Amino acid sequence: KQEVTQIPAAxxxxxxxNLVLNCSFTDSAIYNLQWFRQDPGKGLTSLLLIQSSxxxxxxxxxxxxxxxxxxxxxxxxAASQPGDSATYLCAVWISNFGNEKLTFGTGTRLTIIP
Amino acid sequence: GAVVxxxxxxxxxxxxxxxxxxxxxxxxxxxxxxxxxxxxxQSLMLMATSNExxxxxxxxxxxxxxxxxxxxxxxxxxxxxxxxxPEDSSFYICSARPGLGNTEAFFGQxxxxxxx
Numbered sequence: 001k002q003e004v005t006q007i008p009a010a011x012x013x014x015x016x017x018n019l020v021l022n023c024s025f026t027d028s029a030i031y032n033l034q035w036f037r038q039d040p041g042k043g044l045t046s047l048l049l050i051q052s053s054x055x056x057x058x059x060x061x062x063x064x065x066x067x068x069x070x071x072x073x074x075x076x077x078a079a080s081q082p083g084d085s086a087t088y089l090c091a092v093w094i095s096n097f098g099n100e101k102l103t104f105g106t107g108t109r110l111t112i113i114p
Numbered sequence: 115g116a117v118v119x120x121x122x123x124x125x126x127x128x129x130x131x132x133x134x135x136x137x138x139x140x141x142x143x144x145x146x147x148x149x150x151x152x153x154x155x156q157s158l159m160l161m162a163t164s165n166e167x168x169x170x171x172x173x174x175x176x177x178x179x180x181x182x183x184x185x186x187x188x189x190x191x192x193x194x195x196x197x198x199x200p201e202d203s204s205f206y207i208c209s210a211r212p213g214l215g216n217t218e219a220f221f222g223q224x225x226x227x228x229x230x
Contacts, residue, residue: 034218043120043207044158044221089157099171101148102209102219104157 002027002094004105012111013080021075021108023090028068032093034102035064035075037086044089048075080112116142118210120222127198127229135193135225137208143188144210148219149181152205164191198229 003026013019023033031052036044048057048064050073056065063076073090087109091102117140127133137147145166150158162172162183170183180202182194191210195202207224211217 036221041205041224041226043118043223044209046218046220049218091158099163100146101160101163102158103160106157 002103006105010109023073025071030092036089082112116220118220118222124226132196137191139189139210142212147191147210150207
């Protein structure tokens with residue numbers, strides 16, 4: 001059974017700092033990994049999708065990496081801003097007999113201190 | 115990114131009644147939609163996968179007679195919580211994919227269900 005873990009569970013950093021969020025998964029037989037942010041009481045916003053053949057993706061101040069062999073992904077946020085405060089979730093796509101689905105991590109609650 | 119609309123955003127209902135939640139893909143067709151449940155300060159748990167024109171695939175432990183899913187068109191899936199009880203109170207979120215393989219999943223804004 002695929003398990004996805006995110007460390008740390010919560011993180012507070014001063015505005016302007018760069019930071020890294022970690023995600024690990026137990027089964028390397030994934031074919032995509034996706035990072036999301038969730039604001040309190042809201043749905044999910046897709047940030048980045050990394051295909052299994054890729055090692056990283058970039059969007060603005062965000063950079064996500066993927067190392068399938070070690071079962072790890074990181075989300076790097078540069079020059080953090082108060083608006084980045086949210087819960088960040090990583091999720092892996094797995095395929096089980098043709099049924100594709102996402103397994104979510106436990107999330108990291110990020111607070112950027114002005 | 116693509117837009118998924120979920121309605122209602124909040125609903126309060128009495129025990130024993132049924133509640134329907136709608137999930138629409140506004141600018142793309144979705145052959146597959148997913149329904150999740152999220153408890154406070156926890157991650158998302160997949161309830162079922164909804165396939166247009168066929169029966170939904172439910173995850174282990176999810177009662178299909180209690181959580182009825184209908185995917186009647188390529189842009190609409192509905193989740194009906196039947197005979198709701200207070201323990202069904204939760205945050206329900208849907209998502210949709212434009213296709214299979216390497217495409218992203220896009221999520222609705224969620225529905226906060228409170229059963230009193």
